Amino acid sequence: MSKLSSADLDRIFSLHTEKNKSPLIKAHIIQIFAESPINVWCDYHADANNKDPMTDFQQLMFSEGKRHHKFVNETLFSSAANLPFATETEGFAQVLELMNDEAVGILDMPLICKNLKISGRPDIMRKVSDQPSIFGSHSYEIIEIKSAKNIKTSHVLQAAIYNRMIGKIQEFTPPVFYLINGDLEEFPYYAEEYDEQLDEIIQQLINVINGESIAPTLRGARWPWESYVNDLAIAANDASLIPGIKSRRREYLADAGFTTVNEIAEASKEDLEDIQGIGNKTAEKMIACAKALDSQSIFFKQPLPELPKHGTEVFIDLEGSNLYPSKSGSAMVNYLIGAVVRTNNSAEEFISFFADTPDQEPDNTKEFFKWASSLEDPVFYHWHNYEKTQLQLMGESFEINDISLQFVIERLIDLSPIVLKSYAFPIYKEGLKEIAQYLGFSWTLDDVDAMGSIALFTNFVESEGKDLESKNKILTYNEDDCQATKFIFDWLNSELVT
Known part of the structure; x- marks a missing residue:
């Protein structure tokens, strides 16, 4: 043709x-x-x-x-x-x-x-x-x-x-x-x-485009409209403010007539259990979180368990980046392991293990396990399951001595389920930062978060180790995360006393 x-x-x-x-x-x-x-x-x-x-x-x-x-x-x-x-x-x-x-x-x-x-x-x-x-x-x-x-x-x-x-x-x-x-x-x-x-x-x-409205929900928008839509959802007291209620569950709740926080706070478990995807435990959690938000106060759910006593208390936090391939097979290169260490006989200390390049992650991990397994009667507190999952994977992938690996893994305690089984907070997300801030802790840097630390690490790597300002910001942010974990732990102990 x-x-x-x-x-x-x-x-x-x-x-x-x-x-x-x-x-x-x-x-x-x-x-x-x-x-x-x-x-x-x-x-x-x-x-x-x-x-x-x-x-x-x-x-x-x-x-x-x-x-x-x-x-x-x-x-x-x-x-x-x-x-x-x-x-x-x-x-x-x-x-x-x-x-x-x-x-x-x-x-x-x-x-x-x-x-x-x-x-x-x-x-x-x-x-x-x-x-x-x-x-x-x-x-x-x-x-x-x-x-x-x-x-x-x-x-x-x-x-x-x-x-x-x-x-x-x-x-x-x-x-x-x-x-x-x-x-x-x-x-x-x-x-x-x-x-x-x-x-x-x-x-x-x-x-x-022609004007049909969409109900604003918390975290329902992406950049650059995230803050604007979140503010609209808060003003509407939308059900999505309750932690764990994402778009699909919100749709099911709305279909059943529950669109606001106070409507869920006033609901019975039986009302919610009739809704698709909501069982007894989920209904209990949703109502407790809704009551906390509705009253703007902590809602008590059940007594706290006794926390273990150890000679060395370690509060750890990992920083990772998904922009580099990890030799562990993980989607993240964990370039920083930070720890706040407290014993009865010495002053509190922040210790960091920082890989200046992604290739240094294996050696950095080995240094951490060598140090951690040398501590006297330690317990390692962290928030949520990321630290345990990643340390287990890193330890196995980087051929950490099995005795050292198990010494650390078996002494890890996740504070997140302990806190959240006993309390509901008047917050929109049950994360470390949200809970610690509600309880009175504050971060040193306002312009750094988990995503920001990834950008800072990229700046540091691309500068070939010369951008010390970026590195120091990451270390400050990580230390604050460790301190926030300790802050919540100390609050829990004060609750046990009272």
Whole structure:
């Protein structure tokens, strides 16, 4: 088949574009809407001044995504075309010419589809030589690039809409489209399996763009609307303020007539147990947390168990980063193990084991276990199960002496279940920071959290150990986490006395 004429290309261009008018939907919004519908509502209907500023961690994530995208393009699609353009319509006209000229690939250039009311820039349009289309004996298929190792449904739906768009434009819809993940693995997806879900998402999206409201829920939004939506949820006293109530459970509760904290606080266990997915223990916990929030005071659930007495009390906390591969096989490189140590015969001391590079994680771990197993009659307190899970994995992977490993593992005590079985707090998340702050503890640094420490560690590694300010911030944050664990432990002991 011969190439299309300029007149043919003009006809295709006119068929899919409208003069001086942009399509209603940008294709990348499909992914955002699938993950957080209220983010899209805010984009269209909320005051932009309410947006959160970008944090160092978010900037790092965007940079990592761009770096991965560039690496994939240079590694796998170096022969593909990418032309400069001033407007989306100009770029779309160039795409049609490239498709007509049988470009082997087209990178990050716009598609416009008036019929679907959508425009967007797929990552890759790859030539398929043996499948004809309006452009001749060849056609194009869609490839989307994601830096995540695990592909989400939202990623697939974004690729699916590009696949539908290119089908309209070339008059042949590819039956399969592809996604490349953070490990450079290419996965096929069959368009027909996502058609119905895509239709539903698009209609819901159009409804929201046209003004349909969405109930604000705690942690229901992503950056940059997280704080704004959280404030709306708090103002509405929404049921999602209760720890453990996420979107699906909130839907079930709302269907049963429970939409606010005080409605759940006044409910009986029997009322809640009739709702899908809620058993006796869950109902008890929800009501206790709701009562704590409703009264703005601690709700007592059951007596505390007696805490063990040891000669050396150690309060530990790990800092990890998921941006580097770990030799332990974990998704995290645990580059810092911090410990606040207290004995009857010596002053309290903060001790840290810091791996200056990800490669030093095994040696750093060995140093920690060597030190920990030398302590006299120690007990290692921590908050939640991360420390035990990771130390067990690190110990086994880095061939720590089994006696030393078990010496530490068997003396680990997670304070989280001890506290939460006995008390419900008037807080929205049952984390170390939230509970310790409620009880009166304060962190030294306001601008560092778990995600921020990952960005700081990246800064330190990339500076080849010269960025001591970042390292010191991480150490300060980690010491405060250890001190917060000790603070809660001491509060528990005071509760046992009273």
